[in-house]
Each structure stands twice: as structure tokens, then as C-alpha cells.
């Protein structure tokens with residue numbers, strides 16, 4: 001969660017039983033850094049670092065997590081208009097997963113073809129493959145559901161060689177995930193699907209697991225730094 005999920009926050013919540021901790025989202029190139037500056041100006045939280053400091057910052061953040069939790073995979077959620085800045089993250093030893101953000105919907109990112117508008121790029125598959133082919137880390141692609149033809153775009157992501165498909169299964173108008181969509185994706189794809197959206201109870205974890213997902217992620221329910229339910233059993 002931009003402006004929230006830094007190492008200090010993640011070190012506090014990892015003990016609830018998480019086996020992957022995602023830093024960010026961070027902006028890696030001039031256009032995305034400029035866009036994040038505009039987002040900050042209108043009062044929304046963002047992680048905003050100049051290009052010459054961002055890679056060192058991510059490396060330091062990843063180390064602070066690994067120092068305390070060496071059994072947890074560290075992932076970083078990033079935006080960039082081109083693959084090269086994402087590929088550079090491969091140099092960061094303490095990172096395990098690089099997550100390409102095809103998810104955010106702030107207009108400043110959409111205007112430059114980033115966030116969920118990545119899903120409409122004609123070269124989405126080439127963009128992801130370029131990253132996959134040039135890094136030794138695992139690659140995750142995070143999408144927002146119900147924006148484009150999900151199964152078609154997820155097949156492109158799978159064919160590009162990504163290791164994980166992270167799906168914010170947002171269902172417009174309700175505070176619940178689109179379980180039917182997750183079931184459709186899981187039964188038609190071989191790539192591991194990580195389900196996300198609105199998990200705030202053990203019952204919802206069970207509902208999401210029943211769709212066939214390989215894992216789930218939680219954001220808003222941990223913002224307070226507390227969790228009112230137990231995830232270590234799942």
C-alpha cells in the first residue's frame with residue numbers, strides 16, 4: 001500500500017503469519033516519479049523518492065525485513081513505464097519477488113499508461129517477458145480485476161513467464177471479492193493465483209481458498225497494525 005507498507009510496518013505485521021511481505025508501491029522512472037509527486041500534492045499518501053535514491057532505499061528496506069525475518073520472502077511492488085528500471089532491481093540481494101504493478105487507478109498513473117492501464121498495452125506480454133528473461137528473482141504481476149477481459153489478459157501474463165498472478169478481485173459496488181472470477185481464473189490457468197480483496201475474517205479466507213487460489217494477500221485489514229483473526233493456520 002503506497003505510503004504505508006514500508007519495512008517498519010511490515011516487520012510489525014509479519015508475525016501474524018505472513019510468508020511474503022510486499023514493500024511499496026514504489027516508482028522507478030522519471031514519468032512515474034513525476035506522477036507520484038502530483039498525487040502527493042493533491043493529498044494522497046505515496047512513497048516518493050528521487051530516481052538516484054530509490055534503488056538504495058528499496059535495498060535498505062528489504063534488508064531491514066530480512067534481518068528480522070529471514071524465512072519470509074520479500075516482494076516489492078513497482079511502477080515504471082519501461083522494463084529496464086524494473087530489471088535493475090535484480091541487483092538487490094534481499095529481494096525475492098519483483099511485482100509489476102498493473103493495478104493502481106490514480107489518474108496520474110493512468111495518464112502515462114501505468115497502473116491498471118498497463119493491462120491495455122499492446123506490448124504487455126513483451127514488457128513482462130523482458131523483465132522475466134532478465135532477472136533471477138521471481139516475478140509477480142498484480143492486476144485489478146474487472147477492468148479488461150480478465151481471462152484473456154491473464155493468459156498473456158501467464159504466457160509471458162511470470163511466476164505469480166496477484167489478483168485484486170475487486171467487485172465494483174460491494175465489499176467482497178469476486179469469487180466467481182477467481183474460480184474461473186484458477187480453473188483455466190496454470191500460473192499460481194494469489195487472491196486479494198476484502199479479507200477481514202477467517203470465513204473470507206476459506207471462501208477465497210475454495211476458489212482454487214495458491215495464496216491470498218491482505219491489505220486494509222492490517223493497516224491498523226493489528227489483525228483480529230488468525231492467518232497462521234491457513
Ligand SMILES: Cc1cc2nc3c(=O)[nH]c(=O)nc-3n(C[C@H](O)[C@H](O)[C@H](O)COP(=O)(O)O)c2cc1C
Pocket residue numbers: 001002003004024025026077101103104142168196197198199217218219220221
Ligand atoms: C492506501 C492504499 C494504498 C495502496 N497502494 C497500493 C500500491 O501502491 N500498489 C498496489 O499494488 N496496491 C495498492 N493498494 C491496494 C491493496 O494492496 C489491495 O490490493 C486492496 O486494498 C484490496 O485488498 P484489501 O481488501 O485486503 O485491502 C493500496 C490500498 C490502499 C488502501
